Amino acid sequence: MSALGRIVRSGVARKRVQTLVLTLTTMLAVTASVLAAGLVVASQGPFDHAFGRQHGAHLTARFDGGRATPEQLAATVHAPGVTAASGPFAVVTLRPSFTVDGDTPSAPPMTIAGRADPHGTVDSMDLLEGRWATARGEIVLDGDHGAPVPIGEKVTFPEAPGRPTLRVVGRARSIGRSADAWVVPAQAAALTTHPEYEVLYRFKDAATGAQIKADRAAIAAAAPRGSLTGAGSYLEIRHAAQRETATFVPFIVAFGVLALAMSVLTIGVVVNAAVAAATHRIGVLKSLGFTPSQVVTGYVGKALIPAAIGTALGVVFGNVLAVPAMSEQGRAYQTGSRSIAPWIDVAVAAAALAAVAFTALLPALRAGRLRAAEAIAIGRAPRPGRGRAVRRLLGRLPLPRALSLGLAAPFARPARSVAMGLALMLGTAAVAFGTGLALSLNAIQDGLNKDTPGTVVAHTFGRTQFQGPPPQNSGPQNGAPPQNGAPPQNGGPNPLPNGSQPPGGSGSGSGRDPRLPQAADPAAVARTIAAQAGTRRYFGMSTAEVGVAGLTRAATLIAYTGDASWGSFQLVSGRWFKGEGEAVAPSGLLKAAGARVGDTLTLTNAGRTARVRIVGEVLLLREDGMDVLTDTASLTPLRMNLDPGMTEFEIDLKDGTDAHAYATALDGALQKIGASAERTNRQLSATVIAMDGLAGMLTALLVAVAGLGVLNTVVLDTRERVHDLGVLKALGMAPRQVVSMIITTVGLVGLCFAAAGIPLGIAIHAAVLPLMGKAAGTGIPEADLAVYHVPQLAVLLLGGVLIAVAGALLPAGWAARTRTSTALRTE
């Protein structure tokens, strides 16, 4: 090994703390950077790749077949801006009926398009399995969103003429979700007497919502007047597809930036300190014949070796941590890629090593420029006295001398103290941000759990019928079988809150599949709940699909019966509805409908309309937030037959009531009428858990690096001051006083910079959470953002000081144990 190699190797091996600090800081920065870059790229990648490959439709337009002929619609391809089009395809929306594993679940209506071929100039679909439909009686289902019917099984459409039953022959994927199922054109024509048509367009300019809006207007103008009934933009589908991964990006980027700043800072401090501490050594090396470039190479090498190890570890950790966030996308697009793209690993590693090399280069160049005699002289001369005035001032304070000496110490090396303080500030900011993030996510989770606000929930199904999650929570497609409930069984007083009608209690009774199990009468369920000892209050929630004027897709209607204000969703803005004619909606629906709080929405059902004024924006993410929440009374004009099978009751208990005993007793009573009850089972969102875990891990890593930065600085300081420590000990300073002095030094720095780090962390939180909300397609309630209160702030401040103290304990103990006679010999 060359002389230079030996010098570098011995430097890395001898300075273990510095090596460890460099390794860990680089590892953290690379971990966070790989995660951030990987997720940013992944959130864009799969959808765009699949969309480009399939020539996905920028706009999926629906036309009224009564107002436009296929020929007229085909002519719209010449509208301004259109570069390609497929269609028109006849489409019909029907509710399917099928049996899976002996169960006949309720399924939402599906859009069926008549296409002879899965390919085309626009929306060239992937056939995932089976084959394309080639004859009447066959159907191909959407691979992601279609009904879960296996190939070879059958699907019946009871609402279509002749109740046709079609055999599933394949599964396909349309990236633009142009339909839920496809049949041959002749079959599509046979499924309805009033066909609609669908045309799929690609445009020259379709990158923004405004451009898509302009394109839509061009199509509307080109088509027969009033024939365009709705249009869906690919941007919404793209946004939904990227949502989950994109939600991770803002906070990981924030941690990544913090980690990068800490890394640059720590590496700078470490290498600078190494040069400062080894000035004499550099002089000796030069006097032995080392050239300036060899000195520079040596110091850069000392930084690069641990940095390379840290980089390799960081790449591994980054890839491991990315798995939970990326696996969903990998499944959704069958990209097979559930990990970071290799080029990101390479790029981040190269960038990290370049950053380390550059950071190390400046002090290394300084070392290289030192003249041998000068270096030897500087290495031995007493360091210039800084902070003497502060020392003198603090010496006059009525404090134990060990403490006043400790308080003055940071001023002797102000630049190093500031660098250590900045590392502490960033560490505290990370803790403040991470804590706030966890508190906000938990608050948001609590808010999302408001879809089951009661302690106990009652279903209109008995145990034998109810197999899955509560129908209310899982959406109409996974819930109980649809049916129309019977009218109240007795003539007793209406037990429902506010004397309102029971949800779903007045159905028409038509069109019900006789094979489906019977749901209990909601009114009877309500009476049973009211009669149960321990019931404090309750309300009913019924779910149905409803049209909203201005939207191309149906919204989920949640109709409340009774006073639901105690179990209302968190409000992003506005207030909860107070009665008939008022409604609240999540951000998703408001955005899709272009509505705001204060606007009026028109709900539609079977040609009837009901107008509701939006009085609040609620936090609700399921079904892309496409919900309308209102009082059952608001639906009177729609004459909707709310399905008793889609109704549940949320129950709040009187203080002191044993929830388990109550649920058991109520369940026993409800079983007699074919209903059931259970304790609310609130499940934490897997995304929230993943975010909490990731944020916790990144916070812990940043705290560890901040602590190591302190440790490294105190080790350097202690080594430099070992002779002074020896003198103090010779004069009678006890080990405990030595520890107190050093802890006081870092405690002061920790306190000052932690105090600055907390507002920084809060500012990052205030900036990142709304971005995460935006990525998730929702506003964030103010209450979920305002998570920092005095006790939390006090704990965070204490936390910052603790990081500093923890980092200083080891070298302080070392200083206290150093033999005085040895220290005194150190000149």
Add this chain to the structure above:
Amino acid sequence: MIEIRAVTKSYDGRPALDDLTLSVAAGEALAVLGASGSGKSTLLNLVAGLDRPTGGTVTVAGTRVDDLSETALARYRRARVGMVFQFFNLLDDLTVLDNVLLPAQLSRTPRRAARDRAEELLGKLGVLRHARAFPGRLSGGERQRVAVARALMNRPPLLLADEPTGALDTASAADVRDLLAELNAEGQTMLLVTHDTALAAACATRTIELADGRVTRMVTR
């Protein structure tokens, strides 16, 4: 004042002190002479409680120094001994006055009393005018005077000096010699480790010479 009984001190198996037995009475000034590596500094360190013997006992003013915990040793050094070093060992970042005040501050001596004592000592040693200066601006002799003032701050019964004239020019060395002789004349017990035979002759009431950790010669004045 000092009772050293059969003390051995080894470093990596090599004896620095070899079965040394020695006594110093109160008011006595003992000069320890010897070549480099003879064990002089080791002896001083053991008496100061800066190091522990491998065998034997060290008793100073009735206290078994070799038996004390680190904290008790710190208290011992504060109260029982004052130390003067070859290179002064003044803290560069503290003023002369703050350096001298340090032992009193570590002992929690009342501020007023400590300040009065420090000024008294600095005055007596002729460096009061430098009280607000930093040590780096003082001559070697002045620095050593400040170091002596600091060593005497807590009125220790024993003053230990390790080559107190070793880093001084001739004039300053003579100055320090006179100062130490004067202190001993006032009754201050001293243990001086030195190469400087002139110092030993001027200050010591008794001189011993060490070689290979053993006393090879003893001269009582």
